[in-house]
Amino acid sequence: MVNLTIDGKQITVPKNATIYEAARDNGIHIPVLCYAKKLLPYGACRICLVEVEQMKGRLIPSCTTPVTEGMVVTTTSEEIVKVRKTVLEFLLVNHVIDCPVCDKGGECDLQDLTYEYEVVTNRFEGEKFDLPTDEVNPLIERNMNRCVLCGKCVRVCDEVVGYGSYSFINRGFETKIATAFDRGLHCEFCGQCVSMCPVGALLPRPFKFKARPWQLNEVDTVCGYCGNGCTVTLGILDKKVETIRFNDKIGVNDGNLCIRGRFGYSYVNSDDRLTKPLVRKGNQLVETEWDEALQVVADGLKKAQDGKGAGILSGARLTNEEMFLLKNLAKTLGTGNLDHSGGECYKGVTEGLLETLGVQASTGTFPQIENTDVVLAIRNDFYDTHPVVGMVINQAVRRNNAQLLVVSGKGGKLSKLPRAKTLLSGPGLELDVLNGLCQVLLEEGLAKTDGLEGLVALKQSLAEFTADKVATKTGVDADALREAARQLAGAGNAAIMLAYGLPYTPLSKELAVAAANLSLLTGIAGREGSGIYLCGEKANSQGAIDLGLLPAADGLGAQAMLDAAAGGKLDALYVVGEDPVASFPDRDKVEKALEQVPFLVVQDLFLSSTAAKANVVLPAASFAEKDGTFTNAERRIQRVRAGVPSPGEAKTDGEIIAALDAQLGGSLAFTGPEAIFAEIGKDVPAYAVNYTEIGPQGVVWGGEILQPVARKLGEAVAAPMVEGAYRLVTGSALHHSGTTSTHAKGPLAVVPEPFVEMSRADAATLGVKEGDLVKVAGNGVELKLKAKVDLRMPQGVLFAPYHFKESGVNRMFKTESVISVTISK
């Protein structure tokens, strides 16, 4: 700690603090423009100049100057005010004064400072900037005439996002912020730059002329897309979500968001939302009243239960409270056929983890990742499914020199981070590489085997995974594999990252077991500061696992329910918040099941391809319309808050399920999320938390480090390699999440349709150019997809994301992780 005096006040601050931070943390105001909490000190704008007694003769930028013992600082004097005024005059020489039409007006740092320092006239005159605005991209408006060259956008895109869209170009008066070759923005569109801009140079285009900032009502909630659990602050005007506001005060994401979080909210306002219950009459789905719809559903489910049985299949974007109610509904109905969407797909991950570590969750928390020495990411897709954790990894790498290891069948964002080492395997062979890493640890005596069960069996099963053999099969360099294992073993703190979700079904159990083995052999699981991270695809995937939204002992899981339905052995299916036709593997099977089942109820926001087949469709509420809790991928229970009412007569899933429960004679009334959360606590001890005590940072159940309750090594049987000139894999694309984002304008503006991604070499061989329509055939199915050509795909490997129902990718993928395909123009 360091003692110093600021404006006569004696203060003590940590020795790595700057003068600005010391002042701020002690309630002393120093104006800043280019400073941002999450960025490294820069000192571009000189508005924060102060006087330091020990450094007389010049003014000192407080945001870049570290404190020293005995420092005496003055933050305001006649000279300082004069200089700050001059700085502002300089900035205003060429800054256009179009505040009346600038969306930043009212929360613009330059406007506020000009007001604070009463800069009413300008002694200098000069040309105003007259630069064209970036009208090309749909999401971020760049008006460089308003830019003050603070460099925050350049820095956040580098330091936090790791994309590097922007740079200062030219020199002197000509200096401006631009992209490479001064073109329109073409990037991830996470909008981090927008959130950082102190003026109106970077603005969210969808929000243009929608509202003045002071008119907006702000509601803090949790993003409804992925398992990262980012806090999003809804900006609401007239009961409509108009924008997502920057908020770095609360939550786990430090104000960082991805395109989905920042621009993907618009599906909430979509005109396609369901507003009234629909009941099938003849061949038509007809709008009806709730009473009738609920009666039909209750009767149908009861009848089915008296017959061959009814089943309930839930998505993973319901709140914990809603999932709890759904569990109770199953009890009331008397069915054990209950599952969440993971039951069809990624249940292997949880099973694998339960068998090895005895827990079914990440063992660490996200903020710890920033301070790790080594991060191992399984599949480059990790950044695409969980971009904001990806940003934490970027900061670990860039700021703290962490070594990033990527085990992946294709390139991607993570592989491009500084010093990243990619163990690039053949498609679908990531598992072999993980086994290979375990084998190296054992072979070289680096494994921490004390107290581990199953060591002998593991050693036997890994005999085929020596570095050389793995190298031969996967194409990964044997020495690189050995080196990676040594780095993992030698790391003080390390993180193993595995994302799971609907498109990553095959081998999910084996991958989880292999990752768990690795975490046990390295001692990462349960070690302070380290962790194995299992990151769910959906906002409440972890909640579904924690609450045990699973089949009863005698009940059917998701796959079994679909099989039973397809075989005419199930009389009703109630699907809540999921579109299996579009998202589950093996669409043919799903379609058959939904067509065969005599009574289908679908509860959703949209008339999805599943809902279109239903007997009754119940209109549900989005995340922005409900209260409750989500549990994110690091076990953080966070409050979800309603910001807007649901459109028309749509109700929250909780209200619908409770009403249905009552209709069926159940006892659990819908008494609001707080009361239900208390009920959950009685069932699930980890959730025995007072609802009102779930603060701005949420509550992490199990603590910062979750100790494994078992330490049992498992056997992860690898799959044979799929041969073929072209091999197709599926997965998630960065701009989308599940199928919901295909209803959101923001993500759609950037990635509007399905595509197949290929290497430049393959494109050249096939004579295919970006955007050409190509035929991809395999597994008896032919898909027509637009070609996307880039550098990240290895030759002979193709990637097609699964989000778009029209693509039919899930018709081709049934149980495979890789499919040998032919491709032609």
Added chain:
Amino acid sequence: MSEAVETKVEEEIDLTGANEVIDKYIDMPGSLMPVLQGIQEFYGYIPEETVHLTAERLNVYSSQIYGVLTFYAQFHMEPRGKYIIRICMGTACHVKGAGRISDTIEDRLGIGHAETTDDLKFTVEHVACIGACGMAPVIMVNDGTYGSLTVQKTDEVIDKYKKMD
């Protein structure tokens, strides 16, 4: 930016030369400047494709490279002529009639400052003092210096280079 910036110019460039330059420096930290200089030496300018290649191989953002390229006057992103004519516009040359010299060159080649002839033979640049005031007015053609110029002498210099390959 509003002018159809999305259409990327498809340049058919043989990247072998650029790859060789990068190979030479790839293990040296902070090697962007020598790499760019090497590429310019090889191609005569910095083709866009080589920027993306350099970005990919050195793991530097394309935007950063573009920042460097626009910061330094030494880098050129358009093809340049085989013969670079630098016309001195310094004070001494100005007084001694640099304007007439540059007019003559413009008449003969049809190009002015920072322009290149269509056949990529000549590029004209107006430069500040080249440090040869005693020879004013003076021009340089690549490494050759021609001083005490008159309109007629300038014509002869141009003729000489026009005849060369």
